[in-house]
Amino acid sequence: MTTRDPKRIAGLAVAAIVVGFLVVKAAGDLRQFVVVTLNGATLAALYFVVASGFTLIFGLMRVVNMAHGSLYLLGGYLALELQEAWFEDDTGLGLSLSGTSETEYGLAGWLIPLLVATLLIGLLGVAIQQVFLRWNQGQDLRQALITIALSVIIGDQMLARYGGISQDIATPASWPTSVLLPGDVRFGFFRGAIVLGSALLIGLALWLIIKRTRFGKIVRAGVDDRDMVSALGINVNLVFAGAFFLGAMLAGFGGVLGGTMLSLAPGQDTAFLLNSLIVVIIGGMGSLGGAAIGAIALGLVDAYADVYLTFGGTDLTNYSIIVTFALLVGVLAVRPLGLFGRPA
Amino acid sequence: MNPTVSTGRLAWPVLAVVVLLAALAPLIVEDFFLNVILTKALWLGVAAASLIFLAAYGGMVSLAQVGLYGVAGMTYANLVLADGGSAAAWNPWLALIGALVVATLVGLGFGWIAARSEGIYFLMITLAFSVLVFYFFSQVTTLSGFGGVNNVQLPGLLGSPEEDPLPRYFVTLVVAVGVFLLLSGLSRTAFGLGLQGVRDEPARMRALGFDVTLHRTLAFGIAAFIAGVAGVLSVWYNRRITPGSINLAQTIDILIIAVIGGLYRLEGAWVGALAYALIDNYSREWVPEVGSVLGPARFNTLIGVVFLVIVLLSPGGIVGIWDGVRASLRERRPSIRGGGASVEGT
Numbered sequence: 267m268t269t270r271d272p273k274r275i276a277g278l279a280v281a282a283i284v285v286g287f288l289v290v291k292a293a294g295d296l297r298q299f300v301v302v303t304l305n306g307a308t309l310a311a312l313y314f315v316v317a318s319g320f321t322l323i324f325g326l327m328r329v330v331n332m333a334h335g336s337l338y339l340l341g342g343y344l345a346l347e348l349q350e351a352w353f354e355d356d357t358g359l360g361l362s363l364s365g366t367s368e369t370e371y372g373l374a375g376w377l378i379p380l381l382v383a384t385l386l387i388g389l390l391g392v393a394i395q396q397v398f399l400r401w402n403q404g405q406d407l408r409q410a411l412i413t414i415a416l417s418v419i420i421g422d423q424m425l426a427r428y429g430g431i432s433q434d435i436a437t438p439a440s441w442p443t444s445v446l447l448p449g450d451v452r453f454g455f456f457r458g459a460i461v462l463g464s465a466l467l468i469g470l471a472l473w474l475i476i477k478r479t480r481f482g483k484i485v486r487a488g489v490d491d492r493d494m495v496s497a498l499g500i501n502v503n504l505v506f507a508g509a510f511f512l513g514a515m516l517a518g519f520g521g522v523l524g525g526t527m528l529s530l531a532p533g534q535d536t537a538f539l540l541n542s543l544i545v546v547i548i549g550g551m552g553s554l555g556g557a558a559i560g561a562i563a564l565g566l567v568d569a570y571a572d573v574y575l576t577f578g579g580t581d582l583t584n585y586s587i588i589v590t591f592a593l594l595v596g597v598l599a600v601r602p603l604g605l606f607g608r609p610a
Numbered sequence: 611m612n613p614t615v616s617t618g619r620l621a622w623p624v625l626a627v628v629v630l631l632a633a634l635a636p637l638i639v640e641d642f643f644l645n646v647i648l649t650k651a652l653w654l655g656v657a658a659a660s661l662i663f664l665a666a667y668g669g670m671v672s673l674a675q676v677g678l679y680g681v682a683g684m685t686y687a688n689l690v691l692a693d694g695g696s697a698a699a700w701n702p703w704l705a706l707i708g709a710l711v712v713a714t715l716v717g718l719g720f721g722w723i724a725a726r727s728e729g730i731y732f733l734m735i736t737l738a739f740s741v742l743v744f745y746f747f748s749q750v751t752t753l754s755g756f757g758g759v760n761n762v763q764l765p766g767l768l769g770s771p772e773e774d775p776l777p778r779y780f781v782t783l784v785v786a787v788g789v790f791l792l793l794s795g796l797s798r799t800a801f802g803l804g805l806q807g808v809r810d811e812p813a814r815m816r817a818l819g820f821d822v823t824l825h826r827t828l829a830f831g832i833a834a835f836i837a838g839v840a841g842v843l844s845v846w847y848n849r850r851i852t853p854g855s856i857n858l859a860q861t862i863d864i865l866i867i868a869v870i871g872g873l874y875r876l877e878g879a880w881v882g883a884l885a886y887a888l889i890d891n892y893s894r895e896w897v898p899e900v901g902s903v904l905g906p907a908r909f910n911t912l913i914g915v916v917f918l919v920i921v922l923l924s925p926g927g928i929v930g931i932w933d934g935v936r937a938s939l940r941e942r943r944p945s946i947r948g949g950g951a952s953v954e955g956t
Contacts, residue, residue: 427902
């Protein structure tokens with residue numbers, strides 16, 4: 267392992283430079299730094315919710331669900347449609363095209379679409395798994411191609427149904443837009459409390475499911491040795507369907523969060539497929555902890571690179587995507603299987 | 611998927627007939643067909659061939675090819691005289707060389723990172739690369755202009771395709787045939803055979819003293835060069851390049867072309883590209899309008915369904931179907947003599 271030491275030193279040196287750079291920037295404007303960091307953390311929370319579903323499905327079944335981004339976007343659109351159809355009080359039902367930001371929704375007007383859309387996406391995931399993927403188990407390339415085909419079809423159908431205009435899901439009127447944090451920092455309530463909170467809850471719940479339940483035990487065993495698990499008489503098909511249900515639900519749930527926090531538009535499916543890919547490539551495929559670390563790394567890098575890539579007078583924030591790329595390449599150069607990845 | 615890669619000798623007579631037909635095509639078809647179907651299919655085929663080369667001989671299904679062809683196309687468009695992008699005004703031939711060099715170098719870099727992973731990991735990493743290239747050009751408007759780089763200057767050899775599409779068609783044809791001969795010739799060299807060894811038995815090849823990662827990286831560099839050729843051809847064809855023309859949809863389109871044609875046969879690239887161009891252009895006329903679900907505007911749904919059906923039914927694509935038909939014909943003869951031997955059609 268002698269070849270690893272120079273790499274480790276190089277990695278530490280890069281980390282030190284990045285931290286030093288951030289300290290200098292933070293010293294310049296501390297309040298801005300706090301806001302940017304919080305932005306990064308909430309982005310990371312959203313990335314984690316979506317990518318944990320992706321990594322769960324991959325870890326157990328070795329299925330790379332290329333339609334994960336489409337499930338994310340569809341979840342958001344479904345919630346939006348339900349919100350407008352069920353909770354729009356006045357007579358604006360016929361005109362769903364106009365961005366009805368005037369309408370006020372109660373708490374149920376956000377929560378019920380969230381739950382229904384999440385459930386529907388979970389069921390769609392199970393349908394995809396049972397109809398298209400079940401009988402191709404083990405042929406990972408073919409399964410990836412099938413989900414790519416599905417993502418093309420779903421993406422085009424969404425464009426036909428929901429159009430190309432950017433829309434977003436309304437938050438309940440009772441929620442404040444922003445809250446004042448100590449140190450005179452204003453931050454969005456939805457981003458800070460709801461997205462961050464639900465990501466933490468989901469992370470905890472997933473951890474408990476994986477560590478404490480029978481289903482989790484089977485999933486963990488399945489990650490290590492699928493053939494042995496099925497040889498032990500466990501109904502693998504049922505477990506696979508369950509994992510796909512859970513994984514797709516996470517994508518749908520993330521879509522509703524993202525549709526409220528950011529926006530819903532064609533192209534967001536690509537963006538979140540890419541985010542999920544990067545998160546799990548960095549963290550290591552199939553590892554929940556890896557997804558958390560990867561999401562934090564990607565979220566913070568995105569947030570910092572969007573703001574701090576200015577050197578004196580030259581503004582390089584246009585090139586922020588290169589920093590994301592460098593993060594990906596840097597991790598892969600040192601650990602080809604990601605930070606927590608294990609050989610299949 | 612079952613990789614049944616042909617390493618046999620080139621079917622020269624077949625190739626000669628196809629090229630002759632393609633060369634005579636301008637006498638038969640209209641200019642519109644020549645441009646929109648044949649020329650387009652030829653350069654799309656070159657892009658798909660770079661993917662199929664890696665998949666068939668290297669066992670690496672790369673989705674970075676569109677990213678790489680975008681790099682080449684953007685480099686070319688920036689180096690020559692054009693509206694948008696950088697102000698450089700190189701000679702088109704010099705710009706061509708520059709674009710191919712840049713694409714190959716970027717490809718070697720991508721390959722160095724991706725080549726150490728295998729199978730589905732490789733697919734995901736290369737997909738991430740391709741999408742990152744798209745986002746890079748979307749963000750950096752100094753390189754991609756605000757509405758893409760337009761009115762890109764062509765080499766004098768191509769004349770002005772709006773008036774006479776013939777020169778561009780023949781140049782594209784010659785390049786496509788050259789790419790086909792280069793790649794199929796390469797597969798029979800020591801390097802190509804080594805690559806196939808790496809594909810099938812990386813551990814044994816390593817034990818034999820092959821540098822597996824280097825071999826993969828070099829193959830990726832070669833494929834990047836071919837993808838770069840396709841990128842420049844695409845700019846010559848469209849006379850413009852936008853970030854939107856190298857996005858995930860285009861990445862998937864090239865993959866679809868390769869899979870429709872046949873992921874494990876080089877000639878499948880052009881078969882798939884021709885099928886794609888035909889569907890792209892003529893489906894609008896015969897596809898029925900079914901609410902908002904299907905119709906002339908829903909081309910992506912149609913091509914997605916075609917792709918899905920091909921993946922589900924014939925992993926070898928159209929070329930695979932043809933091979934299957936030939937194989938079952940060949941099997942039928944002895945089975946008649948033997949009597950009772952069943953013929954399995956797939």
